[in-house]
Amino acid sequence: xxxxxxxxxxxxxxxxxxxxxxxxxxxxxxxxxxxxxxxxxxxxxxxxxxxxxxxxxxxxxxxxxxxxxxxxxxxxxxxxxxxxxxxxxxxxxxxxxxxxxxxxxxxxxxxxxxxxxxxxxxxxxxxxxxxxxxxxxxxxxxxxxxxxxxxxxxxxxxxxxxxxxxxxxxxxxxxxxxxxxxxxxxxxxxxxxxxxxxxxxxxxxxxxxxxxxxxxxxxxxxxxxxxxxxxxxxxxxxxxxxxxxxxxxxxxxxxxxxxxxxxxxxxxxxxxxxxxxxxxxxxxxxxxxxxxxxxxxxxxx
Amino acid sequence: xxxxxxxxxxxxxxxxxxxxxxxxxxxxxxxxxxxxxxxxxxxxxxxxxxxxxxxxxxxxxxxxxxxxxxxxxxxxxxxxxxxxxxxxxxxxxxxxxxxxxxxxxxxxxxxxxxxxxxxxxxxxxxxxxxxxxxxxxxxxxxxxxxxxxxxxxxxxxxxxxxxxxxxxxxxxxxxxxxxxxxxxxxxxxxxxxxxxxxxxxxxxxxxxxxxxxxxxxxxxxxxxxxxxxxxxxxxxxxxxxxxxxxxxxxxxxxxxxxxxxxxxxxxxxxxxxxxxxxxxxxxxxxxxxxxxxxxxxxxxx
Numbered sequence: 384x385x386x387x388x389x390x391x392x393x394x395x396x397x398x399x400x401x402x403x404x405x406x407x408x409x410x411x412x413x414x415x416x417x418x419x420x421x422x423x424x425x426x427x428x429x430x431x432x433x434x435x436x437x438x439x440x441x442x443x444x445x446x447x448x449x450x451x452x453x454x455x456x457x458x459x460x461x462x463x464x465x466x467x468x469x470x471x472x473x474x475x476x477x478x479x480x481x482x483x484x485x486x487x488x489x490x491x492x493x494x495x496x497x498x499x500x501x502x503x504x505x506x507x508x509x510x511x512x513x514x515x516x517x518x519x520x521x522x523x524x525x526x527x528x529x530x531x532x533x534x535x536x537x538x539x540x541x542x543x544x545x546x547x548x549x550x551x552x553x554x555x556x557x558x559x560x561x562x563x564x565x566x567x568x569x570x571x572x573x574x575x576x577x578x579x580x581x582x583x584x585x586x587x588x589x590x591x592x593x594x595x596x597x598x599x600x601x602x603x604x605x606x607x608x609x610x611x612x613x614x615x616x617x618x619x620x621x622x623x624x625x626x627x628x629x630x631x632x633x634x635x636x637x638x639x640x641x642x643x644x645x646x647x648x649x650x651x652x653x654x655x656x657x658x659x660x661x662x663x664x665x666x667x668x669x670x671x672x673x674x675x676x677x678x679x680x681x682x683x684x
Numbered sequence: 685x686x687x688x689x690x691x692x693x694x695x696x697x698x699x700x701x702x703x704x705x706x707x708x709x710x711x712x713x714x715x716x717x718x719x720x721x722x723x724x725x726x727x728x729x730x731x732x733x734x735x736x737x738x739x740x741x742x743x744x745x746x747x748x749x750x751x752x753x754x755x756x757x758x759x760x761x762x763x764x765x766x767x768x769x770x771x772x773x774x775x776x777x778x779x780x781x782x783x784x785x786x787x788x789x790x791x792x793x794x795x796x797x798x799x800x801x802x803x804x805x806x807x808x809x810x811x812x813x814x815x816x817x818x819x820x821x822x823x824x825x826x827x828x829x830x831x832x833x834x835x836x837x838x839x840x841x842x843x844x845x846x847x848x849x850x851x852x853x854x855x856x857x858x859x860x861x862x863x864x865x866x867x868x869x870x871x872x873x874x875x876x877x878x879x880x881x882x883x884x885x886x887x888x889x890x891x892x893x894x895x896x897x898x899x900x901x902x903x904x905x906x907x908x909x910x911x912x913x914x915x916x917x918x919x920x921x922x923x924x925x926x927x928x929x930x931x932x933x934x935x936x937x938x939x940x941x942x943x944x945x946x947x948x949x950x951x952x953x954x955x956x957x958x959x960x961x962x963x964x965x966x967x968x969x970x971x972x973x974x975x976x977x978x979x980x981x982x983x984x985x
Binding site: 413417418419421422423426469470473476478479496497498499501502504505506508509510512513515516517522523524526527528530531534535537538539540542544545547548549551552 | 714718719720722723724727770771774777779780797798799800802803805806807809810811813814816817818823824825827828829831832835836838839840841843845846848849850852853
């Protein structure tokens with residue numbers, strides 16, 4: 384398999400990688416006919432719920448920019464999606480965000496019960512690390528680096544789970560601009576930045592290149608979360624596939640709530656420029672990476 | 685650091701490894717003064733709740749039997765304890781076993797709330813893999829093998845989470861002897877057997893030796909769970925530190941429920957013999973490993 388990042392349009396690239404990633408995920412995840420069938424059914428219900436596969440696409444796009452073969456990127460891409468999906472399953476639980484619907488379908492715990500949903504998330508996290516450990520297209524050195532990166536991005540004190548914990552704490556007290564940035568950088572940004580960095584690592588990026596990719600990933604993660612906050616205020620329910628305005632009702636710390644809508648739009652422009660600038664500084668063909676920035680900045684859902 | 689498995693008495697060995705493991709866990713886990721403080725407090729509440737550190741001791745005992753240095757075993761030992769602790773936190777949740785007390789103290793969700801308890805478990809699982817990935821006392825080849833082993837033992841379709849899922853399914857239907865063995869082998873046995881195998885792997889065991897260790901670990905895991913089932917029926921609350929009889933009221937599939945108490949005692953003897961026999965077949969000094977079998981078989985809590 385070659386690499387598919389020569390297509391420079393982000394929308395086409397996401398569509399193409401989604402097919403690849405879905406096929407690979409189907410191979411990696413136990414069948415729902417295999418015991419324990421209910422658990423595997425719950426995992427598949429959430430993994431194959433129509434996600435955009437944005438984090439896997441980022442592994443593939445950045446890796447491809449560094450000329451890595453798609454075949455070497457694909458399992459790592461799937462591992463990021465497994466971690467992302469487990470986090471959605473647990474986020475939706477009654478004691479967390481208490482969401483009944485995601486992408487217009489019942490959430491995992493509504494469909495399979497809370498206990499099975501908790502276990503489905505737990506199993507997906509284990510499977511993510513198992514997938515990378517077993518990826519024989521990568522040297523053991525690279526596998527260890529990817530696992531270190533993914534576990535840091537997923538955990539605490541500076542990864543996704545710590546971002547969630549800070550977000551929870553924020554519901555009961557006032558969050559200032561700096562605290563909000565930290566929530567966003569960790570809750571959403573850590574995994575997005577980690578996906579970019581892992582693509583670069585598999586592609587053999589040197590330290591300077593990895594630093595440029597980190598700047599790209601951090602800003603792209605921030606852009607993703609700020610646009611998400613804004614869409615929650617401005618978008619229609621049908622465009623979002625979920626109920627808008629939910630963040631405000633849950634007293635979530637969001638950009639519009641802390642900064643206002645106009646300042647949020649200006650911040651989106653600034654972060655967009657930073658992300659594109661970081662992409663250009665990588666000194667590799669950066670059209671696709673910039674196109675991804677534009678796609679996120681201009682998204683309507 | 686040398687290796688501490690020359691002490692052949694299992695009780696002394698567990699006490700000695702507990703000190704080592706607790707000191708290392710304290711280094712590996714973020715401080716509760718570090719943000720997000722509530723999350724880290726919840727993790728530490730559950731990790732330092734007075735556990736026996738049985739799985740870490742098994743990594744150290746089997747590894748020591750194969751002459752591995754304690755220093756090379758210690759992080760892997762801690763990683764197994766992190767996975768074990770996360771599973772206890774999630775098991776205790778209201779939608780799972782709904783336990784308010786563990787070892788005489790409030791469970792994590794009672795003390796810190798359900799959302800934080802879910803996140804604490806999630807973070808501990810990530811930290812387990814991060815710990816092994818970062819263990820520079822081990823070659824990258826060994827680290828990848830340990831991560832593969834731990835993730836398989838923790839996940840699905842044949843690890844701890846699938847055992848939990850089978851156990852849940854069993855609450856709503858009759859469980860026969862074969863299904864019960866599978867629940868026990870996965871729910872408790874997978875992590876115990878995995879701990880033994882990882883110790884052997886770090887100690888450089890060859891395939892035949894690893895197979896003998898697997899037999900030891902499987903039987904020891906079974907012994908651990910069957911004695912646990914029996915204690916739930918026969919032990920006093922003060923000896924157990926938790927409420928006996930809880931399994932029966934929760935319609936849990938247990939050995940006494942499926943086979944009766946006399947047959948359970950005979951099964952304990954049989955599994956004990958198998959575990960000791962497997963230990964002797966390793967062709968290394970096996971006194972400590974046999975002493976561990978005896979300790980579990982004769983335990984009163």
